[in-house]
Amino acid sequence: QVPLVESGGGLVQAGGSLRLSCAASGRAYGPKHMAWFRQAPGKGREFVSAISRSTGFRVYADSVQGRFTVSRDDNRNTMYLQMNGLQPEDTAVYYCAERVYTGQLSRSPQDYPDWGQGTQVTVSS
Numbered sequence: 001q002v003p004l005v006e007s008g009g010g011l012v013q014a015g016g017s018l019r020l021s022c023a024a025s026g027r028a029y030g031p032k033h034m035a036w037f038r039q040a041p042g043k044g045r046e047f048v049s050a051i052s053r054s055t056g057f058r059v060y061a062d063s064v065q066g067r068f069t070v071s072r073d074d075n076r077n078t079m080y081l082q083m084n085g086l087q088p089e090d091t092a093v094y095y096c097a098e099r100v101y102t103g104q105l106s107r108s109p110q111d112y113p114d115w116g117q118g119t120q121v122t123v124s125s
Contacts, residue, residue, distance in 0.1 A: 009119030022096030038092035047107040
């Protein structure tokens with residue numbers, strides 16, 4: 001069973017919006033942090049946003065602050081990323097990640113053991 005499954009990617013014009021979803025299988029037990037990362041062609045995996053499942057505390061990369069909003073629906077075991085004001089530089093494969101942890105939210109992909117398969121977001125100019 002795949003731990004995380006992303007959906008909602010697609011092609012959008014600059015200035016448009018998309019909402020990504022990340023459905024968790026629920027195999028990991030305990031307080032969780034969930035995060036979004038993205039990877040553009042030829043670049044490393046970049047932190048986008050993270051949320052604590054237990055406290056709801058959220059952090060964002062400076063590049064998306066004010067445009068993207070991360071949220072969660074605990075009943076559906078799902079995390080969302082609402083992306084508004086999309087720009088061509090937002091084009092990337094977007095991944096969600098999860099870890100069981102109670103400390104500070106991490107922006108490092110190495111700290112997250114469980115990942116989804118990714119969903120492509122393409123923003124045309």
